[in-house]
Amino acid sequence: MSSSMIIGQYVPGNSVIHRLDPRTKITIIFFFVLIVFFANSVMSYGLLTLFAVGSAVSTKIPANYLIKGLLPVWFLIVFTFILHLFVTKEGEVLFSIFTFDFYTGGFIQGLAISLRFFLLILVTSLLTLTTTPIEITDAIESMLGPLKKIRFPVHELALMMSISLRFIPTLMQETEKISKAQASRGVDFRTGPVKDRIKAVVPLLVPLFVSAFKRAEELAMAMEARGYQGGEGRTKLRELSIGRLDIYIYILFVLVIIGLFMTRS
Amino acid sequence: MDITFKDVSYIYQPNTPFEHRALSELSFHIRSGSFIAIIGHTGSGKSTLLQHLNGLLRPTEGEVTIGTYKISADEKTKNIKSLREKVGVVFQYPEHQLFEETVEKDIGFGPLNFHVDQEEIKRRTREAIKAVDLPEELLHRSPFDLSGGQMRRVAIAGVLAMDPNVLVLDEPTAGLDPRGQREVMDMFSNLHKEKKLTTVLVTHSMEDALRYADHIIILKDGKKHLEGPPLEVLVRKKELEHVQLDVPEVIQFLSEVEEKFGKTISYHNQNIAQLAKELAAMVKGGDDHE
Numbered sequence: 099m100s101s102s103m104i105i106g107q108y109v110p111g112n113s114v115i116h117r118l119d120p121r122t123k124i125t126i127i128f129f130f131v132l133i134v135f136f137a138n139s140v141m142s143y144g145l146l147t148l149f150a151v152g153s154a155v156s157t158k159i160p161a162n163y164l165i166k167g168l169l170p171v172w173f174l175i176v177f178t179f180i181l182h183l184f185v186t187k188e189g190e191v192l193f194s195i196f197t198f199d200f201y202t203g204g205f206i207q208g209l210a211i212s213l214r215f216f217l218l219i220l221v222t223s224l225l226t227l228t229t230t231p232i233e234i235t236d237a238i239e240s241m242l243g244p245l246k247k248i249r250f251p252v253h254e255l256a257l258m259m260s261i262s263l264r265f266i267p268t269l270m271q272e273t274e275k276i277s278k279a280q281a282s283r284g285v286d287f288r289t290g291p292v293k294d295r296i297k298a299v300v301p302l303l304v305p306l307f308v309s310a311f312k313r314a315e316e317l318a319m320a321m322e323a324r325g326y327q328g329g330e331g332r333t334k335l336r337e338l339s340i341g342r343l344d345i346y347i348y349i350l351f352v353l354v355i356i357g358l359f360m361t362r363s
Numbered sequence: 364m365d366i367t368f369k370d371v372s373y374i375y376q377p378n379t380p381f382e383h384r385a386l387s388e389l390s391f392h393i394r395s396g397s398f399i400a401i402i403g404h405t406g407s408g409k410s411t412l413l414q415h416l417n418g419l420l421r422p423t424e425g426e427v428t429i430g431t432y433k434i435s436a437d438e439k440t441k442n443i444k445s446l447r448e449k450v451g452v453v454f455q456y457p458e459h460q461l462f463e464e465t466v467e468k469d470i471g472f473g474p475l476n477f478h479v480d481q482e483e484i485k486r487r488t489r490e491a492i493k494a495v496d497l498p499e500e501l502l503h504r505s506p507f508d509l510s511g512g513q514m515r516r517v518a519i520a521g522v523l524a525m526d527p528n529v530l531v532l533d534e535p536t537a538g539l540d541p542r543g544q545r546e547v548m549d550m551f552s553n554l555h556k557e558k559k560l561t562t563v564l565v566t567h568s569m570e571d572a573l574r575y576a577d578h579i580i581i582l583k584d585g586k587k588h589l590e591g592p593p594l595e596v597l598v599r600k601k602e603l604e605h606v607q608l609d610v611p612e613v614i615q616f617l618s619e620v621e622e623k624f625g626k627t628i629s630y631h632n633q634n635i636a637q638l639a640k641e642l643a644a645m646v647k648g649g650d651d652h653e
Contacts, residue, residue: 109380163379272459278419279460282452283521284444284476301472304462308507 107167108230114343115157115228120237122344123225126351130221133358134214141361143213149354150217157228164220164227171219175212182208231263240338253329261317269310276305364430364449364528364561366393366416371425373411373585385411386585388425393578398555398562400572400593403582404607409533409565410455412582416531416563417450418443429529448477451527455534457518458511466492466509466517467502473525484524491520494554496546512543519547523554529561530554536571548575569611573597574632581606594630613638 110116115123130149137143154164188203225234239256246252277287280301287298373386385408393399403409414420415427418434426435432446451473454460463469470491471484479487492499495516501509506517519535532551536544552575555562566572572579572593579596581589583606589596597603598618600610609615613630620642621627628641 160380166378275454276460278414279452279454279457281419282417282447282450282454283460283473283525284447286444286476301460301462305459308462309459 107227109157109159109227111158111228113157113228114347115153115224117343118228118347119338119340119344120229120233121241121338122340122347123229124234124237124241126347127221127225129351129355131218133355134217136358136362137210137214139361139363142358142363143210145354145357145361146217147213149351150221153224154220157224159227164223168219168223175215175219178215179208179212182211232260235260235263236334236336236338253332257329265310265313268313269306272309273302273306277302365395365428366529366561366563367391367428368412368415369426369428371415371422371427373408373415373420374423375411377423384585386422389582389585389587390425391580391587391590393561393563395561396559397578398552398564398576399578399580400564400566400576401580401582402566402569402572402608403588406584407582407606408585409582411585413452413531413533413563413565416529417447417452444477448525449527450529450531451522451525452531453519453522453533453535455537456515457522457535458514460521461506461514461518464505465503466506469506469517470502470521470524473521477525487524487526488520491524492517494523495520495550512539515539515543515547527560529563531563531565533565534567535564536566536568551575569597569609570613573611573614573630581608 130146134146137146155161183200183204186204186207187199187201189201189206191199192202192205193200229237235256238259239252242250242252242255277285280298281287285298285301287295287302368389368391371386371389372384375381375383375385389408389412401409401412411420415422415434416429418432421434422436424436426433428434429446429450432442461469463472467488470488474484474487488502489499492502497513497516497520501513501517506514509517515535522530530551535551536547539547548571551562551564554560555575564571564576576593579589579591579593580587581596581603588606589599589602597611597614603610610618617628617630624645626645628638628645633641
């Protein structure tokens with residue numbers, strides 16, 4: 099399961115989407131999430147789907163990998179559809195099973211909502227698939243920059259984010275390592291009564307916490323040893339910059355928005 | 364227990380962009396009661412191989428047989444738990460797995476999971492702590508109050524207390540001081556003889572492999588590069604250099620002696636003092652001895 103979950107997993111590449119400034123990606127995704135709720139006609143949905151699927155294709159990430167990776171979310175999408183099918187009672191009766199009637203309204207509504215859902219998840223997962231966590235935090239730090247004026251600790255927030263993102267894989271590895279070591283000593287994490295399985299978590303969590311605290315201390319020491327003293331006057335290795343590519347993409351996106359409002363019914 | 368690998372391949376995250384073939388078509392046989400060393404560069408598949416020995420990983424292709432247990436891709440292995448009782452694994456930095464309030468409880472944790480009765484656990488705990496050369500007083504201390512070296516020994520005792528037939532060691536001396544390294548390795552060597560264990564040692568150290576193992580397998584990119592008794596394998600300089608390994612110092616030295624003086628001194632696990640005597644005898648007397 100863990101190996102097939104791709105949300106949050108970066109896939110290296112050199113596509114247009116990979117090369118975009120992370121701020122561009124975040125901005126566009128933010129507005130995309132908003133305008134998805136304005137779509138209400140076949141044409142407008144089509145336009146948004148084209149945009150989302152087109153972006154996904156242009157990343158050159160294999161399609162079956164994307165589809166498989168979103169597997170856990172497929173369940174939600176299908177569930178949403180079925181829920182609408184049962185609950186919405188508008189339009190004409192489409193067909194009925196026993197005495198229960200299914201309406202065209204429910205069918206259309208279900209389809210539309212699941213499609214929205216799918217588009218939202220697809221586009222947002224494209225962000226993490228094509229952007230390294232470091233780029234994302236850099237972008238957030240830069241976009242929250244103006245808040246520094248009201249003494250909001252933007253740099254510290256970004257640092258906290260990047261440290262925790264950085265240590266997710268480390269902690270995952272650590273968890274795997276310790277759970278394997280305990281499994282070798284006869285702990286059964288997979289079968290048996292729920293009570294036993296909850297108990298089996300203790301030999302996993304205790305060593306995990308111990309090493310996490312140790313690691314935090316070591317990291318703090320290493321940072322101090324290298325003279326870290328907060329964001330004041332700190333320069334960056336990679337400066338973010340909006341290039342020509344970003345401008346083209348913005349123009350394309352504005353055209354999509356205009357198109358959306360023209361095709362709404 | 365006999366251990367057999369038959370055309371074993373293992374692929375991490377198959378069918379994704381992260382697909383990685385860690386083992387490919389690996390076959391070998393380990394006789395019951397032998398001490399074998401598995402050597403290889405980082406990323407050669409040593410750790411992956413090791414995890415097949417107690418069913419933590421199942422081969423993507425091929426079959427692993429350990430005693431009467433069979434592990435293969437399509438069949439679900441029965442009694443995986445009893446296999447794990449018989450194959451004790453000491454992972455790299457095993458002290459990271461300690462979690463109990465007292466050393467005694469931590470050592471007894473393995474046997475407890477395998478439903479060994481209390482009396483027997485008590486007996487084994489004491490035996491294990493003695494085997495790793497720690498004083499019994501430590502049993503009531505918290506494992507987190509101990510020094511790094513002591514924690515390592517407690518963790519090893521925790522594996523020994525399971526009373527395994529096969530002992531799998533993944534670089535058990537990494538991060539210890541030279542003296543500690545020697546002590547820990549000698550301890551494993553003694554246990555191997557006393558309890559007639561089948562021991563599998565994964566290591567970087569050519570010296571340890573030469574000193575303790577009676578059979579060596581060298582891995583390269585998940586494939587078997589060389590295999591055989593230490594004195595046959597560890598003298599093949601060219602092939603070892605090919606996988607960025609060095610001939611052990613003693614062997615290197617003896618072969619240089621042979622080149623310079625035209626006389627052969629064989630290696631039979633002698634220590635430095637013994638070797639010096641043999642050399643002196645050779646230089647002085649010139650009389651033939653093997």
